[in-house]
Amino acid sequence: MQFDYLIVGAGLFGATIAHEMTKKGKTCLVLDRRAHIGGNVYTENIEDINVHRYGAHIFHTSNKAIWEYINQFAEFNNYINSPIANYKGEIYNLPFNMNTFNKMWGIKTPDEAREIIEIQRLESGITNPKNLEEQALSLAGRDIYEKLIKGYTEKQWGVDCKELPAFIIKRLPFRFIYDNNYFNDRYQGIPIGGYTSIIEKMLLGCEVKVNTDYFSFRQANPTIASRTIFTGAIDEFFAYCYGELEYRSLNFKTEILDTDNFQGNAVVNYTEKEVLYTRIIEHKHFEFGNQKKSVITREYPHSWSRGNEAYYPVNNEKNNVLYEQYKALADCCDSVIFGGRLGNYKYFDMDKTIEAALEVASCL
Ligand code: FAD
Numbered sequence: 247m248q249f250d251y252l253i254v255g256a257g258l259f260g261a262t263i264a265h266e267m268t269k270k271g272k273t274c275l276v277l278d279r280r281a282h283i284g285g286n287v288y289t290e291n292i293e294d295i296n297v298h299r300y301g302a303h304i305f306h307t308s309n310k311a312i313w314e315y316i317n318q319f320a321e322f323n324n325y326i327n328s329p330i331a332n333y334k335g336e337i338y339n340l341p342f343n344m345n346t347f348n349k350m351w352g353i354k355t356p357d358e359a360r361e362i363i364e365i366q367r368l369e370s371g372i373t374n375p376k377n378l379e380e381q382a383l384s385l386a387g388r389d390i391y392e393k394l395i396k397g398y399t400e401k402q403w404g405v406d407c408k409e410l411p412a413f414i415i416k417r418l419p420f421r422f423i424y425d426n427n428y429f430n431d432r433y434q435g436i437p438i439g440g441y442t443s444i445i446e447k448m449l450l451g452c453e454v455k456v457n458t459d460y461f462s463f464r465q466a467n468p469t470i471a472s473r474t475i476f477t478g479a480i481d482e483f484f485a486y487c488y489g490e491l492e493y494r495s496l497n498f499k500t501e502i503l504d505t506d507n508f509q510g511n512a513v514v515n516y517t518e519k520e521v522l523y524t525r526i527i528e529h530k531h532f533e534f535g536n537q538k539k540s541v542i543t544r545e546y547p548h549s550w551s552r553g554n555e556a557y558y559p560v561n562n563e564k565n566n567v568l569y570e571q572y573k574a575l576a577d578c579c580d581s582v583i584f585g586g587r588l589g590n591y592k593y594f595d596m597d598k599t600i601e602a603a604l605e606v607a608s609c610l
Pocket residue numbers: 254255256257258259260277278279280284285286287300301302303304305306458459460461477478479557558585586587588594595596597599
């Protein structure tokens with residue numbers, strides 16, 4: 247054995263494990279089949295702007311220990327995510343708050359907003375929401391659901407809102423105060439200089455091979471490490487023996503523009519179904535940039551099939567049951583530990599990813 251650990255995936259989960267194990271004096275080989283480290287948090291410098299190659303990544307957490315942990319590797323700025331929604335040219339503040347209700351209905355007070363939502367909830371006849379549509383209607387009423395949720399969600403997930411679990415929409419704050427902060431968390435920001443340098447620092451002291459797929463590497467090097475940490479897709483690891491889990495994939499289309507300010511905000515969501523992308527990111531605004539040019543990325547969701555990148559697990563009941571079958575196989579495999587968004591098939595944010603990795607590392 248040449249290494250104590252073979253870590254598959256140089257994303258945030260793999261890099262956290264690598265950092266912790268190196269600190270304990272263990273040797274780690276980290277592989278990634280992409281051409282770079284960082285996984286989905288990878289940022290690259292284009293026109294002196296840190297571009298979030300795989301979609302907007304805003305670090306937010308309520309866990310002080312995790313905030314302090316990530317701050318070892320970078321200084322964070324005071325960016326607060328406040329996306330806006332564009333519905334057929336009408337602009338609304340997100341998340342759903344008094345600014346949104348004021349624009350939607352012309353009302354000014356929380357009582358007025360509550361009254362309208364309650365009337366719309368009663369009209370829809372929902373008492374015990376069983377799916378995303380019912381959850382959204384009972385929380386926000388029909389106007390908000392139809393203009394700001396239905397189209398966006400159905401593009402994002404590729405199915406009718408009635409077929410989606412309610413928890414997806416519960417991620418978003420819904421408040422009766424004038425507050426456009428997209429998150430409720432105590433700590434929030436963007437690492438100054440981008441995420442890639444965080445991952446570089448985490449991987450110091452490890453051997454790293456990019457452009458290297460685990461499955462072919464394993465064949466050629468069956469005894470390279472005594473244990474493997476696998477952060478790729480768990481169904482792929484087991485050669486889809488019980489069938490495929492479902493994922494959503496994304497296409498990112500990036501353009502360099504000859505303007506210093508394209509949309510006036512880092513994130514603009516396009517909430518009608520007819521516009522095929524879900525959002526446009528203008529990267530410079532994450533770091534309050536004043537470069538002469540701008541870089542924007544449109545995000546197009548699409549269905550996943552083998553060979554595409556899997557970005558989001560589709561955590562409905564059918565897939566969760568299938569995942570449990572794969573997990574039972576994984577639990578019998580002592581030499582491999584599965585982790586991260588794809589290895590655990592969970593919609594982890596960055597803070598939860600680090601938290602889960604630190605928990606695994608503490609037992610190794
Ligand atoms: P990944 O980053 O996916 O890393 C896994 C790595 O494993 C990949 O690099 C992959 O190439 C590699 N790999 C897989 N299979 C193999 C193989 N067979 N051989 C070699 N390598 C392999 N979180 C937030 O907190 N805030 C946000 O604003 C936010 N925005 C997001 C926006 C989008 C569009 C997406 C998709 C996610 C977002 N997240 C956000 C979540 C965040 O990206 C994840 O929490 C985090 O990246 C998970 O890290 P990971 O290491 O588990 O997975």
